[in-house]
Amino acid sequence: MSNIKAIRRKTTAIERLLRVALYLVLISVAAIYLLPFIVMLITSLKDVEEIRTGTLLSLPASLHFDSWSKAWSSACTGSTCDGISPFFLNSFQIVIPAVIISTVLGAINGYVISMWKFRGSDLFFAALLIGCFIPFQVILLPMARTLGWLGIANTTTGLVFVHVVYGVAFTTLFFRNFYQSVPGELVKAARLDGAGFFTIFYRIILPISTPIIVVTVIWQFTQIWNDFLFGVAFSGFDTQPVTVALNNLVNTSFGGKEYNVDMAAAIMAALPTLIVYVLAGKYFVRGLTAGAVKG
Structure with a gap:
């Protein structure tokens, strides 16, 4: 013993x-x-x-x-600003509607592709999958022409449109893979009870989609908030997102270089994504393990 x-x-x-x-x-x-x-x-x-x-x-x-106060300054003269505060609102005006629209479209697309098969559905999904791997630079010129044709060039509405178009492929992939793990008998039983397309989606599918919705929202919020290329290519001075404003602030100096101001501005620009990950990071992991990378 x-x-x-x-x-x-x-x-x-x-x-x-x-x-x-x-x-x-x-x-x-x-x-x-x-x-x-x-x-x-x-x-x-x-x-x-x-x-x-x-x-x-x-x-x-x-x-x-x-x-910190100088980095947040809202004083603007001509085409330059001493701080980034005027552009924070622009980023939120771009991020919030783009995240909502792309998430809703991704949920409906994933629902249709996984549970309502139609002729060409696999081809449609393959096209969306290819869209996930198209480099940003490839679509700059055709997207600029499209925005000009629609009359929304150099506006926050135009940037919302760009991020929705580019992001819907990713959100569809997430939702489709998640819905693949949902039993098909659930939808068949609802059909037998007389439930239609949107009734099944709203009353059965959407309530069990919370994990993947969290994953999609965090993914899209981070991608759109941190975007620089689309922001610098498709925005005007008054509609620049905070990433473009940060770049302009860092690369503009009068007299000596103020590294303390640049660092303070960079931290403030990164705070929204940091807060999102701190508050919802565990739900992101749960959503991934619940089926976002299955199928």
Whole structure:
């Protein structure tokens, strides 16, 4: 008995050491991953002189928040702005409707392709799948001509249209793969009870789609908010998203380069996506494991 207890104690001690070692490795990896953000935050809290004379990881001698207020400034002269605040609203005006529309269209497309087969449905899905792999640069010229023909060039409406068109292929793929795991007998039984296309979708399919809706919303929000190419190609000065405004701020300087202002602006521009992932990250993982990558 004493030998068994000794072996158990040794096993427990080894397990604790392994657990401690695992946590140390995870903390180290997290620290390395967060190092760029830490550098940005430290730099944003220094004044310009301290940035020039100090080291990259040195803590600020005193906290300076002037760079944050300047980065957020809404003062605009001509075709330049001192801050990014005027363009935050533009990004939200683009992201919110584009995410909603592309999610709804993706849900309906995925529902039709997976549960209401029609002649050419597989070909339609293959075309959408090919759309996921078309490079952004390929569609710049035809999309610019289309926006001009529709009369929505250089507007937030035009950018919403672009992101919906490009994003609906991804959302359809997500929903289609998720709905493949839904029993077909469920839809057949509803048909026998007299339920129609939209009744089945609204009362049966949509209530069980919460996991994949969360995945799609997070995916689309992140892609659209962080987009730069479409924003710089299809927007005017008054309709630029925050990513384009950030680029203009970083590449425009009068006198000396203010790295603290650039870092503060970059952090503020990234905050919405960070908040979305912090609040809904676990639901994103659950949605993926619930069927978003099956089928």
